[in-house]
Amino acid sequence: MTRQRARVGMIVDPSEVSRLACRDAISFPAFTLLFSMIGFGSLVHQSDLPLLMAVALTAGIWGLPGQLTLVEMHVAGASLFFVVLGVALANARFLPMVVSFMPLMPSRSSNVASRFVLAQMLSINSWAAGLRRFPDITPELRRRYYVLFGVICMGSGVLGTVIGFVTVKLVPHEIALGLIFMNPLFFAVLLAGVTSRSAVTALLVGAPLGLFFHAIAPDLDLLLTGAVGGTLAFLIDRRGRSKAL
Amino acid sequence: MMDRSITLILLTLGGIGATYVWRAVGVIFATKITTDSPVFLWVTVVSYAMLGGLIARMIVMPIGPLVEVSLTVRLLSFATGLACFFLTGKRIFPGVIIGVGLFIALQYFYPQI
Structure with a gap:
């Protein structure tokens, strides 16, 4: 691993990095996740699957396209093997995303094991935010940014899933569909930037x-x-x- | 009832495992790559290409409940959202809100399209 040196103008103050991570996460990604996972939670309820499963899928898969594939294929009656295969293929993007992201966040060689935990928090949001912000943050503090950003996003994603599941009767169908539609549109504008x-x-x-x-x-x-x-x-x-x- | 619980547990663990495998393999590959190598740039553009393809598919040929809504509504709302994003100087908020708002409004007021 090449150790990148802090350049002049990079942020080196830990608390400034924390503030930046919170601001970036709360400014939009956390809300989009909250709302798109409300859409997902209500879908799980309508598909007659339990709340615990909805939460486990959000936190465990942490990628809406794969989550939708799982619910959809299961409801359509596909066998376990094909559902799992379908999810794997729908989420294959995580391989290149992790490979292109981890080297930007250098760690001590003794700390490589923790990357297996960090990788779970990667999503399009944190990937895009990291690619945009990391050049301005000293390499030693990028992990702090990523973890804070990821925890806020995951927390709101799980919260949204629960809200969507519990309030399924209160959310009109058109709006639930709109919340699911928000996801690809948000990805598109995030990447169009x-x-x-x-x-x-x-x-x-x-x-x-x-x-x-x-x-x-x-x-x-x-x-x-x-x-x-x-x-x-x-x-x-x-x-x-x-x-x- | 018991059988169903076991099926759902296997399904959940299977889905989680199937996704995590990609992440774990990614971590292993990542230790061998430096940010200044051409492979790193290639992997980054592969990610972008997959995301571009994924978004297009989610809009045009969605899996899941969005199939209920017509292609016209999906495309129109998507294009409007994207246009608002660029017209407002690349601001995410107006792009997403107007796009999603149009998507919901069209279903309410023009369910026939």
């Missing part, structure tokens, strides 16, 4: 490929989109760079 050219290229290449692969190979759609779209975007970006030089 990126300015790195390679990221924008990858998003624009990935979107149509995702639909294409979903139509021809629905089970492997995201893996194929990542492998083909990501590599394509990577090559386009390299070409652009060498031309620019």
Whole structure:
């Protein structure tokens, strides 16, 4: 692991990092998670599954697309094996996301085991927030930012799940659907804010490929989109760079 | 009743395990990669490509309850939300609120589309 040195202008004050993490988490991600998990909680209730399961799925899977896949496939009557496989394929994004995130958060080599715990808290929210904020935070304090941000997000996600489950009769169906719709829209605007050219290229290449692969190979759609779209975007970006030089 | 509980427990643990495997393998791979290597950039763009594909799929060909709502409503609300995000100088709040608000309003007032 290369140890990155603190650059001039990086935040080195721990309490400032804590404040930043809380502010970033509460400003929007925590609310979106609260509301989209309300949508999920009410879906679980309508599917006649228990509250404990809803909470376990939110905290344990921590990725709405996989959670929706699980409930949907189970309700449709798929066998355990295929449901688990479906969830695995719907959540494959966590592999490249963890690989591209952990090296930004260097740790003492004795502390590598804790990364297996930290990885559980990674979601699109914390991934995007980390990628945006980490360049301004000294490497030693990035973990603090990530943990605080992640705990707030997970807490509100679990809270939302419980609220959605318990208040299912109070939330009109149209609004529950709207809350589930909030999730992809929020992801989209969160990612539309990126300015790195390679990221924008990858998003624009990935979107149509995702639909294409979903139509021809629905089970492997995201893996194929990542492998083909990501590599394509990577090559386009390299070409652009060498031309620019 | 007992059988059902066992099925649900296995289902829950299976779903959690199936997701966690990706995270754990990611942690193992990550220890071998430095942030200045081309592999790191590649993995980052692979993530973005998968997220782009996932969002497109969630809107156009959703799994789960969103199938109930027509493609027109989904696309119109999504495009409006995204447009508001850019028109307000990339502010997340107006983009999400207007997009979701339109999505809910269209279901109430124009259930036929």
